[in-house]
Amino acid sequence: MMRTLRSVLRKFVTVAFLAGALAAAHVQSAELHVMTSGGFTAAYQLLGPRFAAATGNTLETVQGPSMGKSAAAIPNRLARGEPADVVIMVGYALDELIKEGKVIPGSRVELADSRIGMVVRAGAPKPDIGSLDALRQTLLHAKSIAYSDSASGVYIERELFKKLGIEDDVKPKAKMIPRIPVASVVATGDYEVGFQQVSELLPVKGVTFVGTIPESVQSVTRFAAGIPAGASHPQEAEQLLHYLASPEARPAVESTGLQPVGEH
Structure with a gap:
């Protein structure tokens, strides 16, 4: 009723x-x-x-x-x-x-x-990011990491890596992507994993949406x-x-x- x-x-x-x-x-x-x-x-x-x-x-x-x-x-x-x-x-x-x-x-x-999510190239195995340790291991083993030049990327660069205790390990292989959707550079294979707000990841073809990062380190925009x-x-x-x-x-x-x- x-x-x-x-x-x-x-x-x-x-x-x-x-x-x-x-x-x-x-x-x-x-x-x-x-x-x-x-x-x-x-x-x-x-x-x-x-x-x-x-x-x-x-x-x-x-x-x-x-x-x-x-x-x-x-x-x-x-x-x-x-x-x-x-x-x-x-x-x-x-x-x-x-x-x-x-x-x-x-x-x-x-x-x-909006929450932050992660994508990999279409056809690539979906890594586990369901827990803090799983996310940490995925980032440590990733060959390259891309994130946006807006709110989600600023958070990832300045806070997320520090919270996970892996800042020094991942910063050399992580890059902020200006102007264009992060998923687009993952779709081409230029980067192995990409992070951005979910609403910006979903419309891009050529990638697989893995999921959102754990709530304990999530940043809601x-x-x-x-x-x-x-x-x-x-x-x-x-x-x-x-x-x-x-x-x-x-x-x-x-x-x-x-x-x-x-x-x-």
């Missing part, structure tokens, strides 16, 4: 949103500029077209890491004055932009949590979104953020390996 009631309520909310969005579309459509980091990209690629179809707005999207020195990083894009109505990124990196006055205070919307100061379409941007965080968006978010906020 409760499941039926929840299903009815979810459908009602969806219909209400779409009806309101369609009504707004008749008034005026907008071209929204969206910047999104890799962790939420797969979910956004599912939800963005639905929002656009419902509202009549168009979405011009660029991707980049939430932090780092690369030109594609979202903070660096904003610093260059690239247009943005919405930024979707790691929560603590978004908070820094709010402190700097680059994102409107109060516009922050919580989206989803919160993704959030906000509206930059000087956004051309703040009202439509707020509508997009509301939709991405809505109950009807949760199945799509979950399907990409993320955990929607509020469903712990």
